[in-house]
Amino acid sequence: MQGWLSILIMIALGAGFALISVLLSGVLGPSKPSAEKSAPYECGMPPVGDARERQSVKFYLVAMIFLLFDIEVAFLYPWAMALRGLGWNGFAQVVLFMALLLAGYVYVWRKGALDWGNEKTERARKLRT
Amino acid sequence: MVALNHYLVLSAILFAIGTAGVFVRRNLITILLSIEIMLNAVNLTFVAFGRALGSADGQIIVFFVMTVAAAEAAVGLAIVITLFRHKESLNPDSFTLLKW
Amino acid sequence: MTPGALNAIVPMACVTAAGIAAMVAESFREPGEHMPIAGLGLVGLIGAAISAVLLWNHNTSSFGLVSADNFGLFVTLILVCVGVLTLAISGPTIERERLPAGEHYALTLFALAGMMLMATATDLLVIFLALEVLSLAVYVLTGLRRDSPVASEAAFKYFLLGAFSSAFFLYGIAFTYGVTGSTHLDRIGSVIAAGAAQETLMQRLALGLLLVGFAFKVSAVPFHMWTPDAYEGAPSSVTGFMSTGVKAAAFAAFVRVFLSAFEPMRADWGAVLWVVAAATMILGTVVGVVQPNIKRMLAYSSIAHGGYLLVALLSGNDLGKGAVLFYLLTYAVTNLGAFGVIGLLESAGTQPSAISHQPFIPATGHQPPNDQVRDYAGLWHTHPMLAGLMTVFLLSLSGFPPMAGFIAKWYVFTAAMKAGYSGLAIIGVLTSVVSVFFYLRVVVMMYMTEGERPAAFPAVPRMAGLALVVSAIVIFYLGILPARVLDWAAQSIGTIF
C-alpha cells in the first residue's frame, strides 16, 4: 500500500484545497442576497433562456472520435512497456493496428465529421463544391 | 480476510443493479448507463478470477471488454441521437410505432 | 508466428480487406459520383470462397484461437453465398431509399467478416469479439434509413436487447474462465470432462448465462421479442441478411461451444434446450399465422426455423450436426430470396419522387405502402416472374417435397428420432404442417385474388433478378439431388470433435 500513499496525499490536497476555499468564502463572506445579485451573471445583461440550449451534433462526433482513438492509445501503454521483449513481431502487430485505424481516420476526416466551422458557412461551402 | 467470494458477490450485486436499471428506468440514456454498470460488474469478476488464478489473462480480457463497451456506447448513443431527431422525448414509452 | 499459422484467418481477412477498401473508397467518392463498391465487395467474397475451398480438409488452425476445420469452412461458404446474394439484392433498396451506398456495403462486409470469424473461432473471447463486430454492424445497418422513425426505433430496440444479452454472454464467459482457468474451448472441455463427477454450481451458472446469450442471438423463444420489430423496421435487404447470416454464425458458435466444450454437461442443458426448442417452434408458427404484415410474418417464420435448428442441435449425433449445416444452407438461400422479392416489390409500389429530398415515406402512413400480405393480391398478373419466384421460396420455407426445405426438415427430424427426441420431432412435424397454411396464404393471395392496383412495372434490375433466379435453381437442385452436399456436410462433422 505504501506506493499509493503519495497518490492519496495528492488527491487529498487537491480536493481539500477546493473544498476549503469554497467553505471559507461561504462562511466568511458577508451574504446580503438581493434580486440582481442572485440572478445568473451574464455580463450585466438580464439572463435570457435557461442555461442549457441544444448544442449541435459536431460535439458528439468529436467526443466519439476522441473515445475511439483514446482506446488506441490505451493499447499502446503496455506495448511500449513490453516492446523490448516483443521484438519485431510486436512492432508489426501495432503497425497493422495503427494502419487500420488510419483508414478509419481517413474516412472520418473525408466525411467531414471533424469540420468545426459553424453550420451556415459549412453548408455554403458544401453547396459550392 | 477478503476472499474471492466477496468480490464475486459484489459483482453479482452490481450486475443485478444493472439488470434492474435496464428494466426500471424510463430514460434511454440511463438504460445505456445500466448496461455499462453490467459490463463493469463483469470486469470486476474477470479481475477477481485473474487474481485468484494468478495469471494476467483476467486483466487482458478486461482490456478487450472495455474496448467493446466503448464501441457499444458510441453506436448506442448515435442511435439515440437519430431517434431523438424524430421525437423530442427520451422516454422509451413514447416510441411505440412497432406494435405486437 | 510462422507464415503457415495464418491460413485459418485468410477467408476472414479477405472480407475485412474488402470492407476497409469499400470504406475508404466511400470516403473519397464525391457525392454524385458512381463507384462500383459492390464489385469491390464481390471481389473480397470470391477471394474468401477460393481460400475456403483451398483450405478444405487441411484442418489448419492459427494462433490456437481460430481453426479452419471443415465445419467452419462449410459455414464460411454458406456466409459467402449469403454475402453475394445480399450484395445483389440490396441494389434496388439502396437506390429507392437513398441509403448511403458505400457505408451499406462496407458494414455488410464487416458484418460478414465477424460472422466468418465467429463460425471458425475456438476461443470464447474471440467468439465474443466476433459477436460484437457483427452485432454493431447489423445494428447500424438496421438504423441506416435515418429519415424513417420505424427504422430508428427498430435499431434501438435491437441494440438495447443485443447489448443486454451480450452482457449476459460475457458474464457466462467470466464464470467459465473462473472455473476452468482458460477461455480455449478444448481446455474448457477437458477440465469439465475431468471434473464431470462433481459439477460445481458455478459451472451450471456459466452454462445458463452462455445459453441466454446464444438464445438471444438465434431468437429462441424467451428472447425473441426483438425479432419482429427489427425485421419489420430494417430495409428488406438488411432483414434478409440479418435473418440468415447472423443465425448461421450464431448456430455455428452454438454447436461448437455446446457440442464440444460443454458436451459432458449435456444432462443440464439438454432438458432446458428441449423446452426452448419446442416453445420456439410452436410460438413462431402460431403467432406467424395471424400476422398481416409480410415482413413480420417472415420474422415469426424465421423464429420457427430457429426452433427446427435447435432440434437438430439438441439431437447432437453426427446426423444432427450435418442437419444443422444443411438446414442453414437451404434456409439462408430461401430466406434471402424471399426478402429479395419483398425488397423489389417495395420499390415497385413507391415511385422515387422527383423532388430530391422528399422523404420516401408519404407523410401520412409510416409503413412502406405495400408491406401487407393483401398488397400481394393479383401479383401473378402484374409481375408473373416475381410471383413465381416468391412461390418457390415460400414453398421451400414450408418444406414442400421438390424443394430443398423438405430435405432439410426431413434430415432434422430423422436426426431427432435417432437421438430419441421423438417428442420434439412430432411437434416439429405438426408446426410444419401449420406453417404450410400461412405460407400458402400469401401464395393464394398472389394467384387467386384480384389485385386492385395496376402497379407500374419497374424494370427488375438485372443483378437482383439474376440472383433470385439462381437461388431458386439452387433450391430445386438441393431439393432433388442433395446427395453431394449432404456428404460434404457429413464430412465436415468429423473434424470438429
Next chain:
Amino acid sequence: MTGSPMLFYLFAAVAVGASLLVIAQRNPVYSVLLLIGSFGALSGLYVLLDAPFVAVIQIIVYAGAIMVLFLFVVMLLNAPHEDTDYDSHVHPLLRPGPMRFGAALALAFGVELVWALTRAGQSGAFAGGAVSSVAQIGHALFTDYAFPFEVTSILILVAMMGAVVLARRD
C-alpha cells in the same frame, strides 16, 4: 496484498451505493456523474486486487472517455428532466406493470446469483503471485492475445463508421 477488509467494504459500499443512485436518479446528468463516482470506487477495488494498471485504464478510458461521451450526448439532446407521465410521487413498486415485473425479475436474479456464489465454496484466500507489472501484461497481450488485438481494430472501425453515418448532420 489484498488490503485491509475495511478498505474493501468502503469501496464496495461506494460502488453499490452509487450504482443504486444511478438507476434511481431522474436527472441523467446526475446519474452520469454518480456513475463516474462508482467507477472511481471500482478502480480502487482493482488496486486492492493487485491490478493497478487496470485501475488506471478504468479511470482513463471508462470514466475519462466513455462518460465524457455520455455527458456530451446528454447536453446535446438537452435531456429534459425525466418527463414521467405518471405522477412522480407514486411508489416505484406501484409503477406500470412491465417495470415492476422487470425490477422483480432483476431482484430475483440478483438474489439467486448471490446465493449461488456464497455456496460455490471458493472462499479460499487469494493464491500467491499476482501479475501486476505492466511489462508482463504487455508481453502476454502481444503474444497470446495478438489476434484478438487485431480484431478490436476492426471493432473500432465499425463503431466509428456506424456512429458517423448515423449521427452526421445532413
